[in-house]
Amino acid sequence: MYALSQAWRSLSQHLTSTLATFFTALVSFSLLFLLGLVLWNLDRVVASLEGELEVAAFLKPEADAQALLAQIKTWPEVAQVNLQTKEEALATLQLDYPYLAQAREFIQNPLPDTLRLKLSDPQKVREVGRRLERLNGVDSVEYGGTLTEQLVRVLTGLRVAVNILIVLLLLDTLFSVMGTIRLSIENRRDELRVMQLVGATRRFIQGPFVAEGILLTLAASLLALILGALSYRFLAAALQNLLPFVPVLSQSDLIRASAAMVLLALLLGAMGAFIASRANLREADL
Structure with missing residues (x-):
């Protein structure tokens, strides 16, 4: 005091x-x-x-999707990888744009099979993207890592x-x-x-x-x-x-x-x- x-x-x-x-x-x-x-x-x-960052690898029509899926699962940077078939991709697109369902019977599905990856370390998104581009059967790779x-x-x-x-x-x-x-x-x-x-x-x-x-x-x-x-x-x-x-x-x-x-x-x-x-x-x- x-x-x-x-x-x-x-x-x-x-x-x-x-x-x-x-x-x-x-x-x-x-x-x-x-x-x-x-x-x-x-x-x-x-x-x-x-946490929401996702890498999408679009496959060529002749690609062996299951073999690529099994190979990518072994990569240490990948926490999760899922195969989205072109039919699933079209169904998802139709949920967002219902009018596409009306034209489904008249057009061929143009969407490719897609591998969607979640990474354990988002900082390595660019490195993983480049490795995906070098795989046989991968047509192109997209990821939203640039903004991040x-x-x-x-x-x-x-x-x-x-x-x-x-x-x-x-x-x-x-x-x-x-x-x-x-x-x-x-x-x-x-x-x-x-x-x-x-x-x-x-x-x-x-x-x-x-x-x-x-x-x-x-x-x-x-x-x-x-x-x-x-x-x-x-x-x-x-x-x-x-x-x-x-x-x-x-x-x-x-x-x-x-x-x-x-x-x-x-x-x-x-x-x-x-x-x-x-x-x-x-x-x-x-």
């Missing part, structure tokens, strides 16, 4: 510095939380696309850029906390000397300053969580109205992200305050 009361007293004594550090931390944590949620959601979208590969590349570049931004924001918050603690020490220098003379240890003297740093970052992170969660919910609702099939983070995901943010804020505040108080107390020979 002593450390908390002294920390609150110190924060109220230099209100301008306190507010400057608070709003710096608020901006940093708000951006960190919102960008983290967006990146996490993009990972979910890419994972969903990869582009999304993965964009996500990788975006993640690098966001991580650099996050590091810069956290360093800015850390140094702001350290500046506030240094000012607190300067304002209480005479009081701290008296405390040392009556036998207070350096750890005891540092306690209120560490509590001060924790209070600053904790308050900023809690407000940032509210702002970030509201912003994400607005973006997620707009996205689902536009694209209902796109997955969004659940309530439990938001709780986990919020807990991680609070822990980071506590660590950042405590570390910044401890480093600043230790260095400045040592400089002042306290």
Whole structure:
């Protein structure tokens, strides 16, 4: 209680510095939380696309479909492979376009037998596609991996850029906390000397300053969580109205992200305050 009361007293004594550090931390944590949620959601979208990724190998009329099916089943990259005959393909097409059933008796089925593959590792879709093209009896190969590969590349570049931004924001918050603690020490220098003379240890003297740093970052992170969660919910609702099939983070995901943010804020505040108080107390020979 002593450390908390002294920390609150110190924060109220230099209100301008306190507010400057608070709003710096608020901006940093708000951006960190919102960008983290967006990146996490993009990972979910890419994972969903990869899970639905299918490779289709269209066979030539003379191809031995059963032999190809047995051969492809032995490939380690293939999790599942099914043969769709041209009759099954036509029946599926007629479900989507019922008017084709009326012309079924007048035209010959133009669709080929097709092998449909699900991969255990979607990242190897291009490699598997090229192997399929080299098989005897395979006419052509199609897969939707191009879009997924582009999304993965964009996500990788975006993640690098966001991580650099996050590091810069956290360093800015850390140094702001350290500046506030240094000012607190300067304002209480005479009081701290008296405390040392009556036998207070350096750890005891540092306690209120560490509590001060924790209070600053904790308050900023809690407000940032509210702002970030509201912003994400607005973006997620707009996205689902536009694209209902796109997955969004659940309530439990938001709780986990919020807990991680609070822990980071506590660590950042405590570390910044401890480093600043230790260095400045040592400089002042306290």
